[in-house]
Amino acid sequence: MAKTAKFDRQQVIDLATNLYWQKGFHATSMRNLQDEIDMRPGSIYAAFGNKDGLFKETLKNYTDAGIAQITKCLDMHDSPLEALKAFVRFQVIDSKEAAPSGLCMLTKTIGELTSDNQELIELTKSHLSQITGTFAKVIAQAQECGELSNVKSCDELANYLQVQITGLRTFSKVNLNNEQLALMIEEVFTHYPFNV
Amino acid sequence: MAKTAKFDRQQVIDLATNLYWQKGFHATSMRNLQDEIDMRPGSIYAAFGNKDGLFKETLKNYTDAGIAQITKCLDMHDSPLEALKAFVRFQVIDSKEAAPSGLCMLTKTIGELTSDNQELIELTKSHLSQITGTFAKVIAQAQECGELSNVKSCDELANYLQVQITGLRTFSKVNLNNEQLALMIEEVFTHYPFNV
DNA sequence: CGCATAATTGAACGACCGCTCAATAATTAT
DNA sequence: ATAATTATTGAGCGGTCGTTCAATTATGCG
Numbered sequence: 204m205a206k207t208a209k210f211d212r213q214q215v216i217d218l219a220t221n222l223y224w225q226k227g228f229h230a231t232s233m234r235n236l237q238d239e240i241d242m243r244p245g246s247i248y249a250a251f252g253n254k255d256g257l258f259k260e261t262l263k264n265y266t267d268a269g270i271a272q273i274t275k276c277l278d279m280h281d282s283p284l285e286a287l288k289a290f291v292r293f294q295v296i297d298s299k300e301a302a303p304s305g306l307c308m309l310t311k312t313i314g315e316l317t318s319d320n321q322e323l324i325e326l327t328k329s330h331l332s333q334i335t336g337t338f339a340k341v342i343a344q345a346q347e348c349g350e351l352s353n354v355k356s357c358d359e360l361a362n363y364l365q366v367q368i369t370g371l372r373t374f375s376k377v378n379l380n381n382e383q384l385a386l387m388i389e390e391v392f393t394h395y396p397f398n399v
Numbered sequence: 400m401a402k403t404a405k406f407d408r409q410q411v412i413d414l415a416t417n418l419y420w421q422k423g424f425h426a427t428s429m430r431n432l433q434d435e436i437d438m439r440p441g442s443i444y445a446a447f448g449n450k451d452g453l454f455k456e457t458l459k460n461y462t463d464a465g466i467a468q469i470t471k472c473l474d475m476h477d478s479p480l481e482a483l484k485a486f487v488r489f490q491v492i493d494s495k496e497a498a499p500s501g502l503c504m505l506t507k508t509i510g511e512l513t514s515d516n517q518e519l520i521e522l523t524k525s526h527l528s529q530i531t532g533t534f535a536k537v538i539a540q541a542q543e544c545g546e547l548s549n550v551k552s553c554d555e556l557a558n559y560l561q562v563q564i565t566g567l568r569t570f571s572k573v574n575l576n577n578e579q580l581a582l583m584i585e586e587v588f589t590h591y592p593f594n595v
Numbered sequence: 596c597g598c599a600t601a602a603t604t605g606a607a608c609g610a611c612c613g614c615t616c617a618a619t620a621a622t623t624a625t
Numbered sequence: 626a627t628a629a630t631t632a633t634t635g636a637g638c639g640g641t642c643g644t645t646c647a648a649t650t651a652t653g654c655g
Contacts, residue, residue: 205599205600205601205602205651205652205653205654206600206601206602206603206650206651206652206653207601207602207651207652207653209602225513226513227425227511229423229425229426230425230511230513230515232641232642232643233642233643233644234641234642234643242603243603243604243605244604244605244643244644244645245602245603245604245605245644245645245646246602246603246604248643248644248645249601249602249603250602253643253644254643254644304510306510310569311510311511313569313572313573314500314502314507314510314511314569314572315423315426315507315510315511317421317422317426319426328573331573332573362570362574362583363583365566365570366563366566366567366569366570366583367562367566368566369565369566369569369570370561370562370563370564370565370566370567370569371562371566373506373509373510373562373565373566373569374558374561374562374565376509376510377509377524377527377528378558383558387558387559387562390591390592394590394591394592395586395590395591396586396590402620402621402622402623402630402631402632402633403621403622403623403631403632405632428611428612428613429612429613429614430611430612430613438633439633439634439635440613440614440615440634440635441614441615441616441632441633441634441635442632442633442634444613444614444615445632445633446632449613449614450613450614596655597654597655598653598654598655599652599653599654599655600651600652600653600654601650601651601652601653602649602650602651602652603648603649603650603651604646604647604648604649604650605646605647605648605649606645606646606647606648607644607645607646608643608644608645608646609642609643609644610641610642610643611640611641611642611643612639612640612641612642613638613639613640613641614637614638614639615636615637615638616634616635616636616637616638617634617635617636618633618634618635618636619632619633619634619635620631620632620633620634621630621631621632621633622629622630622631622632623628623629623630623631624627624628624629624630625626625627625628625629
């Protein structure tokens, strides 16, 4: 019938995710993206609609990767809490040097965008809720197996964890001392509300 | 000798601060600023050099206002810790609705900019250090008057406080429940490391 | 092979970007 | 009043923005 040979969509989205994550939505131009993913404007617009459309796909891609990361941590640790701690270490310490930005792409986006892009904000918020929800599930597991008390609900603890991660990731952009960061992460889990 | 009648520089900087704070550095165009501060491009460039120059002045203006706010809280409370708590409440809860952005302009800027604007990043970091330093001084006061233990140094506690404020302000952009935020702030000060 | 169909290209559009500067307006000293 | 000096104006520069679309290229089917 017709031509079907195409670019590798997942690879293109990965590259776009990294660029958007690094530079932010506004500072990333379509020409930047064209260079990065090696596609001509017509092809990009045919595949993703417009700049917003491509950005939306990268937000979902980033979120899926984050949740996959949590799952991976769960597989690698017997204890749900140890898994969460490993995830936080990865996000705060490793991600600082390896990832395109030291920050979470979702919180960075929420910080950057205004009501001019309300639809993107709402989508970003919903993705962030998805991640917090995943935290809550893991925390609930920890509570069920007695690793954690029920003084705070799993949702409250998940929110608390989000606050800590966001705060620590921003802090890590200013203070680069890995040992200090590791200690601060450790203390998140060894004190209230994670340790009664 | 010559013409001296001029615009009100402080008022202009205040307006520019609010716009930059709200929209971020990249999304704020010189034409946006021209409209906001009611000056023509030539006058702006004569007074501030360029877009970066004006932004630098707003960063200093924002920082000075923040430190003045801390001082004001100290004046209004007998206890240094109560003053800090009041400051945090203002930053996280009141600022969410009243200010141009729910976030700290400095952390927002550090999050947004890349090495393309390294000079602005460094300046922003130094302003943020200035604020953390002010926290440390207040905390040292609390330690001297026995309100707080010396288990953690005032610098460590100041860093911890920065992490909490940053995390909470970002969280407040997603979760708008003021009572919940007030409780989370309360718990910052009633548990480790602020309460041994 | 040749045709129908779809993917891909890249020049180009109007709008906006940061910024400049000759012209003009306003002020003060003489 | 006049001259000297400086603040202010705003049209407009070269460049980049997000986006479009006619033309071209590549593919699968009969």
